Structures are given as structure tokens and as C-alpha cells.
Amino acid sequence: MRIIKLKKDNLSPFLEIISVEADLWAPVQKGDKHVFKVVDDFSKVELNTTRTILPPRKIFLPPTFSMFNISEKGYKEDLSHIKKRILFGIHPCDIHGLLILDNLFKQAYLDPYYLEARKNTLILGLSCWPDEYCFAKSTNTHIIEEGFDLFFTDLKDFFLVWIGSSQGDDLIRLKPELFDENLTDKDIQTYINWHTERDKAYKWSINFTVLPDLIELKYMDPLWEKLGNSCLACGSCTNVCPTCNCYNIMDKQFLGGKDGKMIRHWDACTLEEYSEVAGGENFRKKRSDRLKLWYTHKLQAYISKYGKPSCVGCGRCIATCPVDINVRTVGKALLGEEEDAFWVRLNMEVTK
Amino acid sequence: MNGENKHLTHDNPFLPEPARIVRTYYLTEDVKFFQVRIVDMEKAHSFNYRPGQFAMISVVGAGEAPFSISSTPSRPGLLEFCIRKAGAVTNALFRMKENDLIGFRGPYGNGVPVEKMKDKDIIIVVGGLGAAPLRSVLLYSLDNRDQFRRISLLHGAKKPAEMIFREEFFALKQREDLECHLVVDEDDTGTWTENIGVVTTLFSLLKEIDPVNTYALVCGPPIMYKFVIKELVKLNIPKDQILMTLERRMKCGVGKCGHCAIDYIYTCLDGPVFTYWDVIHMRELI
Numbered sequence: 208m209r210i211i212k213l214k215k216d217n218l219s220p221f222l223e224i225i226s227v228e229a230d231l232w233a234p235v236q237k238g239d240k241h242v243f244k245v246v247d248d249f250s251k252v253e254l255n256t257t258r259t260i261l262p263p264r265k266i267f268l269p270p271t272f273s274m275f276n277i278s279e280k281g282y283k284e285d286l287s288h289i290k291k292r293i294l295f296g297i298h299p300c301d302i303h304g305l306l307i308l309d310n311l312f313k314q315a316y317l318d319p320y321y322l323e324a325r326k327n328t329l330i331l332g333l334s335c336w337p338d339e340y341c342f343a344k345s346t347n348t349h350i351i352e353e354g355f356d357l358f359f360t361d362l363k364d365f366f367l368v369w370i371g372s373s374q375g376d377d378l379i380r381l382k383p384e385l386f387d388e389n390l391t392d393k394d395i396q397t398y399i400n401w402h403t404e405r406d407k408a409y410k411w412s413i414n415f416t417v418l419p420d421l422i423e424l425k426y427m428d429p430l431w432e433k434l435g436n437s438c439l440a441c442g443s444c445t446n447v448c449p450t451c452n453c454y455n456i457m458d459k460q461f462l463g464g465k466d467g468k469m470i471r472h473w474d475a476c477t478l479e480e481y482s483e484v485a486g487g488e489n490f491r492k493k494r495s496d497r498l499k500l501w502y503t504h505k506l507q508a509y510i511s512k513y514g515k516p517s518c519v520g521c522g523r524c525i526a527t528c529p530v531d532i533n534v535r536t537v538g539k540a541l542l543g544e545e546e547d548a549f550w551v552r553l554n555m556e557v558t559k
Numbered sequence: 560m561n562g563e564n565k566h567l568t569h570d571n572p573f574l575p576e577p578a579r580i581v582r583t584y585y586l587t588e589d590v591k592f593f594q595v596r597i598v599d600m601e602k603a604h605s606f607n608y609r610p611g612q613f614a615m616i617s618v619v620g621a622g623e624a625p626f627s628i629s630s631t632p633s634r635p636g637l638l639e640f641c642i643r644k645a646g647a648v649t650n651a652l653f654r655m656k657e658n659d660l661i662g663f664r665g666p667y668g669n670g671v672p673v674e675k676m677k678d679k680d681i682i683i684v685v686g687g688l689g690a691a692p693l694r695s696v697l698l699y700s701l702d703n704r705d706q707f708r709r710i711s712l713l714h715g716a717k718k719p720a721e722m723i724f725r726e727e728f729f730a731l732k733q734r735e736d737l738e739c740h741l742v743v744d745e746d747d748t749g750t751w752t753e754n755i756g757v758v759t760t761l762f763s764l765l766k767e768i769d770p771v772n773t774y775a776l777v778c779g780p781p782i783m784y785k786f787v788i789k790e791l792v793k794l795n796i797p798k799d800q801i802l803m804t805l806e807r808r809m810k811c812g813v814g815k816c817g818h819c820a821i822d823y824i825y826t827c828l829d830g831p832v833f834t835y836w837d838v839i840h841m842r843e844l845i
């Protein structure tokens with residue numbers, strides 16, 4: 208893959224040029240956190256962020272959108288929310304998250320809403336530096352070799368830019384003079400140092416290879432009941448996770464008329480009505496059963512189909528769950544490493 | 560994973576195809592029969608499916624829900640469903656009249672592996688609304704009678720009035736090439752001439768069976784499975800020849816919405832027909 212160089216000061220002009228024909232989405236500040244937003248003021252683009260509140264999935268599958276316009280003539284496909292977009296500042300773990308969603312939305316049938324949005328969005332990745340929640344090194348998603356059009360590694364004074372696709376190359380060619388083809392030995396050494404330091408910067412890790420077996424072996428373990436007793440069934444963990452894909456559908460009719468829309472909106476398997484069927488039968492009435500589904504899917508089921516976990520180590524569930532149920536605490540509980548204090552706290556109080 | 564089922568001809572697998580209700584009438588107090596035809600004639604006649612598959616049916620404004628196809632692919636052109644009143648979509652369907660339009664997409668799911676059942680004996684065990692998917696298998700095997708050996712039907716309902724396809728099954732009793740046993744939990748009419756009890760009591764009426772060459776199919780309310788499977792295992796029918804069709808909440812039918820997931824399988828793609836062997840290995844299946 209071709210790698211070129213971009214001076215820090217040249218980033219804003221570059222973003223400005225490429226955003227002429229597409230909406231540029233990038234991380235910006237919101238309170239003390241960050242969110243992906245359409246930007247036109249490029250000075251607002253944040254380069255030193257960790258995770259955004261919601262994952263980039265929201266750009267491809269908005270929390271609610273219309274699938275069909277319904278009229279007397281029938282159902283008409285509605286792709287009106289899909290635009291030409293450039294997504295800048297997406298980290299390796301989140302790009303891995305998209306690759307996982309690709310698998311799900313391509314299995315057996317192609318999901319036109321997701322895939323159309325994917326096709327219309329260029330991915331401009333950006334390197335990151337872990338905080339106390341990140342553990343992408345444990346999931347091997349801290350680096351990325353595919354799934355982007357351009358990838359920027361931030362080396363303080365300059366970026367190294369990986370050109371991952373011919374569309375990515377087209378963007379460069381809009382103003383090639385901003386870039387430098389010639390990398391010096393010093394540039395390369397700077398990159399090596401960055402790589403080594405960053406690997407060391409991960410503050411915690413977990414052994415994923417043993418978790419599928421532990422899910423099996425501890426399926427009936429009381430730890431699930433304890434977790435279930437505390438879970439608020441709020442669905443936040445699902446909303447923030449970059450690999451969660453569940454949704455629900457409903458028809459919405461316009462007042463007074465026959466016309467309407469078929470709406471698709473995010474759903475969460477931790478919610479009670481998720482698995483209910485006709486006659487009130489609910490296969491997962493207990494919160495513990497629904498948590499088991501969530502964690503079995505991430506840590507075991509996806510692995511048995513695709514050979515890797517459907518967790519990319521972004522740490523969003525850790526930063527978000529109000530009662531501290533997340534991949535770290537559940538993983539450590541399965542490994543028998545969670546301290547007594549956690550269990551006490553878990554069943555006593557809201558921690559965040 | 561089942562990748563061979565393609566949606567009709569659309570690029571959008573979620574797009575409902577207009578279909579017309581040709582006939583509808585009550586089968587029981589809360590179950591209605593629907594005969595529908597895809598409006599596009601070419602699609603109506605090229606539409607093919609497998610017994611045990613299901614379709615998503617939609618009513619504008621009310622939504623969409625999965626229903627088993629009760630007709631058999633051996634009688635193309637019309638599709639049949641039997642639908643119990645349960646909520647928004649089904650209530651809207653119950654209000655519809657002949658000639659009204661509904662949305663239809665499918666067929667979905669794996670269906671019953673009828674090829675594997677060739678030259679074998681078939682035992683069909685039905686409870687209540689379980690008749691919806693298994694009627695398709697029954698009619699299919701009767702239409703292709705020479706491909707199968709013995710065919711037996713054990714059908715149970717709560718009361719005579721609740722037996723779905725009652726007349727149809729009574730008529731089938733006359734056939735020499737089908738062993739048909741009907742049973743009700745209780746007879747509140749005083750006119751029931753068949754068996755009384757639970758469906759498992761019918762197993763004693765089955766003639767000597769050849770378990771290794773038998774496929775059993777089960778569909779009914781959740782509690783039925785445990786008891787029926789026990790009987791089938793007692794008869795020494797191999798676990799991977801005991802098939803059951805299962806119900807899960809489904810919102811898309813095409814492996815996207817996640818609602819039907821159990822462990823690593825999607826009931827809408829890998830099911831709804833499972834073997835007892837699958838069930839033993841998937842904790843949440845029944």
C-alpha cells in the first residue's frame with residue numbers, strides 16, 4: 208500500500224477541498240465528550256479524541272429512518288437519507304466495527320440501506336491513543352489493514368497517509384501539492400517509535416481466546432443472575448456498541464391520509480419485549496438471560512462463525528453502562544478475576 | 560447459513576410484493592384461512608418454495624409479521640395461510656376482505672428437507688396452530704405419494720371446534736395410504752367420534768415403526784415439544800431425523816434485525832426447522 212506524508216497544517220485545506228462534493232463527518236466536541244457530526248468549520252475537527260458517544264454506525268444506519276414511502280400505489284423504496292459522505296477521524300477499532308457489520312448485512316441477503324450508505328461514504332481513518340478504557344490490542348483491532356480509503360497516522364508534526372483505495376487516491380489528486388511523496392529515514396523512525404509507544408500505552412488487556420469456552424462452561428453460573436439483578440435494561444450498551452445491529456420496524460401513517468412510511472429504528476436485545484412472541488411467550492424474560500444473549504453474541508457466537516469476537520475493544524460499554532456491566536467486568540467475572548468489591552458495588556448502587 | 564433462498568426479483572429484499580386475498584374464512588373462532596395470489600402473474604406462477612418455509616405479510620399502517628406457508632408447492636399459483644388473531648398485524652388482516660391487497664415477501668427460512676425424506680416413513684405430529692406449517696408437508700407428501708413410504712398424521716387440539724382444518728383431515732381419514740389419528744383434550748360437544756386425551760396418547764395407535772427409516776416432524780405450542788420428543792426418542796427415531804419448526808420473534812426474515820438470534824444461528828435463515836440434535840446443542844431453542 209502506498210504511504211505518503213501530509214504536513215499538519217495542510218490537513219484543514221485538504222478537508223476543505225474534499226468536502227466540496229460531500230458532507231464531511233468528523234469528531235467534534237460535545238460537552239466533555241465527542242460526537243461525529245457534519246462539519247463545515249474545519250478548525251472544530253478534533254484530532255485527539257478517544258471514542259465518540261455513539262459509534263459511526265449512526266451515520267450508516269441512523270437511529271430511525273424511513274425504508275419505504277407507502278401510498279395507495281404501494282411501497283416505494285426510500286433512500287433519501289443516504290447522501291455522498293466522507294467520514295474523517297474514524298479510529299481502527301471503529302473501522303473494524305464496520306467490517307463486522309458488513310458481514311452481518313451481507314449474510315444471505317444484501318441490506319440495501321446499509322450497503323448503499325457504505326458505498327456512498329468514503330472512510331478516512333485516523334490513528335488514536337488509548338485511554339484507560341480502550342483494549343483494542345486485546346481484540347487485535349488497534350491496527351487496520353483494510354476497510355479505508357485513506358488512513359492518517361498522527362505523528363505530531365505530520366501525518367503518514369496510507370492510500371487504501373483508488374477513490375482515496377482520487378481525493379489526494381484533488382490537490383497533490385499538499386502531500387509529500389518522499390519519506391525520510393527520520394520519518395520512518397518516528398513512525399516506528401510511535402508504534403512501539405502506542406502498543407505500550409494500552410492500560411489493560413483481557414484474554415479473549417479463552418472466553419468462548421468460559422461462556423459455555425459458566426452458562427449456568429450464578430454470576431449471570433447477579434449481573435441480571437443489577438442491569439437496568441436501559442439498552443445503552445447496545446446503542447453505543449459499534450457492532451450491535453438489531454433493529455425494529457413499524458409503520459407510521461400520516462395524519463388523516465392513507466400515506467405513510469415504514470420506519471426502521473434501533474432496538475436492543477437487553478430490552479424486555481425484544482424476544483416476546485404472540486401469546487405473551489417470552490424466551491428471555493429474565494434480564495440475566497438477555498445479558499447472556501448479548502455477551503454470548505459478542506464473545507462466543509460471532510467467533511464460531513467468523514473466527515473473531517464481535518467486540519472491537521472500543522471501551523464504549525465501559526464508559527457508558529450506569530451500573531458497570533461491560534465487556535471488562537463480565538470478561539473478568541468469567542475469568543474469576545473480578546474483585547469482591549465489584550460484586551458488592553454492583554448489587555448496591557449506581558456507579559456513574 | 561442458508562444462502563440459496565433469493566427474494567423475488569427485487570434488489571430490495573424488504574420490499575413487499577402486492578398480493579390479493581382470493582379467499583378468506585374462519586377455521587376456528589380465532590384462526591382465519593387466507594388464500595392469496597401474487598398480483599404479478601409471472602411472479603405468481605414462477606414463485607417456488609419448500610414446505611415449512613414462511614413469508615412476511617404486511618398490511619399498510621399495521622406492519623409486517625411472519626407466517627408459515629400452509630399450501631404446498633405442488634399446487635402452484637395460490638398461497639395459503641392460517642392466521643391466529645394476536646395483535647396489530649393479525650387484527651388488521653382479520654378485517655380484510657376478499658379482493659383486498661396485502662404485502663408479501665419470501666419465501667424465507669430453510670424449510671423441511673423433503674429430498675432427504677424420500678423413500679422414508681413420515682410421522683407428522685401437530686398441536687393446535689402447528690398445523691399451519693405441517694399441512695404444507697402433509698399435502699406435499701400426499702401429492703408426491705410414490706416418493707414416500709408410510710405417512711402418518713397425529714393431530715391434537717384442545718376442543719373439536721379448535722381443530723384447524725378439521726373437515727380436511729376428516730376427509731383424509733378415508734385415504735388408505737395415510738394413517739390419520741385425531742385427538743382432542745376434551746369434547747365439549749358430545750359428538751366427537753375420535754380420540755380424547757393429549758396428542759402423545761396417539762403414539763400407542765401407531766403400527767410398528769421402522770425407526771431408522773423414519774422422519775418425524777413436530778409443530779405445536781412450546782410445551783408440546785418436550786412430551787412428544789420423549790415419545791419419539793423412545794421409539795428410537797434418530798435425533799437428527801426428528802424435525803421441529805420453532806417460533807421466534809422475527810422482524811425482518813432475512814438475517815438482519817437480530818430478533819430471532821439464538822447463539823450463533825438466526826432462526827429466520829438457519830431455521831425455523833431444526834432437528835432435535837440441533838436443539839440439544841443450542842441451549843435456548845426450546
Ligand SMILES: Cc1cc2nc3c(=O)[nH]c(=O)nc-3n(C[C@H](O)[C@H](O)[C@H](O)COP(=O)(O)OP(=O)(O)OC[C@H]3O[C@@H](n4cnc5c(N)ncnc54)[C@H](O)[C@@H]3O)c2cc1C
Nearest residue numbers: 483484485624625626627642643646647648649691808809
Ligand atoms: C416462522 C414463523 C411462522 C409463523 N407462522 C404463523 C402462522 O402460520 N400462523 C399464525 O397465526 N402465526 C404464525 N406465527 C406467529 C405470528 O408471526 C405472530 O402471531 C404475529 O407476528 C403477531 O403479529 P401482530 O402484529 O398481530 O401482533 P403484535 O401486535 O405485534 O403483538 C402481539 C403479540 O405477538 C408478538 N409478536 C410480535 N411480533 C412477532 C413476531 N414477528 N413473531 C412472533 N411473535 C410476535 C408480540 O410480542 C405480542 O405478544 C409465526 C411466527 C414465526 C416466527
Ligand code: SF4
Nearest residue numbers: 438439441442444528
Ligand atoms: S448492561 Fe448496563 S447499559 Fe446495558 S442494559 Fe444493562 S444497565 Fe443498561
Ligand code: SF4
Nearest residue numbers: 448518519521522524
Ligand atoms: S462490547 Fe463494548 S468494548 Fe466491545 S465493541 Fe461493543 S461497546 Fe466496544
Ligand code: FES
Nearest residue numbers: 812815816817827
Ligand atoms: S428475523 Fe430478523 S434476523 Fe431473523
